[in-house]
Amino acid sequence: MRKRLAEEEWEPKILAFCCNWCSYAGADAAGLERRQVPPTIRVIRVMCSGRIDPAFVLMGLLEGADAVLVTGCHIGDCHYVNANYKTRNRYEFLKEFVDELGLEPERLWLSWISASEGSLFAEMVRDVTEKIKKIGPSPLRREWKK
């Protein structure tokens, strides 16, 4: 018999921002290599990780994401000169912000993934999914449902 929707196991929703040149291609590579990627991830492609405004991350959390991944090219490999340095700078702020707001630090991730690192991408998504399953749904999401 099919389980009722409420009885089904809770699956986290993970929002990933991937840059066009490295991490999105990395995610693509994960698929090409037939690697298992948990279906918890929702990818948004941006041209560069430097385009990811901290407000996007905050809005993602408010809209119900249990975790947000910010991914981009490795430091020094950015296709737009130095934009991922800016990402790193903003991430510092986001990290402190999310922590102070009372969300678990595991809800925010930054990782550098190149176009050939499909395995790394799949591994990261598995890792994040596992950790988020442990800590449960985001409190922001709970409030939003009320």
Next chain:
Amino acid sequence: MEEVKAKMSRYYLAWAKDDAIRKKGANGGFVTATLVSALEADFIDVALVVKKKSVYEGIPVLTNDPEEIKESSGSLHCVPLNLTKYVVEYAAKKRIGLPTKPCDARGIIEQAKRRQASLENVYMIGLNCGATLHPLRMREIAAYYGLDPDSVVREEIKEGKIFLVSDEEGKEKEKWMKIDELEEKGYGRRDACKSCVTKIPTMADLACGNWGSNDEKKTFVDVLTDKGETLFKNAVDSGYVAIEEAPGKGIETRQRIDAGMQKRAASWKEKMDALKALSRSERFEFYVDALKNCIHCGACKEVCPVCACEEDAKCTGLYDERDSYAISMYNLVRIFHLMDSCIHCGQCEDVCPVDIPLTLIQRRFSERMQRHLGYTPGMDVTKKPPLYETELRWSAEAE
């Protein structure tokens, strides 16, 4: 951009030669006399001063009339205004001279970093600041003293005591109490001022105050910049101001008072931090509870001395009335943007119509970030806000 020289400190005791100015001024009328002399010598086009309406009320006035400047002489403790936004509005067109509390000066410097005002056009005469009081809180104190709040004609803060003088049917009544005692009972200074550790405006051009002065009608002046020196020299040369070398004891006294104030502020900061003992999830509940009252009037943004976004701001742009988020984007973006730049002036809490404890919230967020970055906003115009800092390290690393 103007280069900031290493701070030179030179100490003087100064007072206005004109008896009328000296009598009306809080500590010898030095600030008034300096502004008037700067106006006459054409260093500044206008002066920005706060004109007293009553003990609880003052209005900022932009004027080139020396009489009006003289009229507004004297200190107002119950007008917790921040003059930064007025400076921004006029500094592009006019050279402005104004008395600044430390938070005014820090706000102006932050605006200069954001290119909203040129420091070359602004002459900041800093005032040592123990605290300001919210007018409503001062009325409460008057009532606590047993005076009719509406009949209070004079207020003064001296040696850690708040003096109020009321005039009921021609009879003057003076009452005073120690600030510490009042604050134990829940009356007293604004939250932001209680926990403020910047008491001497070392970022302004001159720093004036009565700390370290040996006479009630003499001001202790600390000349901090070249611009400050020009102002000071002009005031002396034009015969408006008389000076004498500050006694070594005065300098020590001033430092001691400052250190004592800072220590008290630090302990208040600890005491007032309601979130310190809470767990992570309790903290989250606190923020949601506090910020869900927000009616999105935008008053905190309008009054914020650091914010320079004007109408097309990200915080208002990303907010939608139809959203039903736990915490609105307006608040999240505003808090986020102020993490590196908040100067803890408390203006936002003063204007908030629903009494959100914004002083505490902004302080919680920004202080940990500023500690993490090792950056203090509003002190040095050459240090850019870290959130805006563009690193070009890539090219350096590649070589």
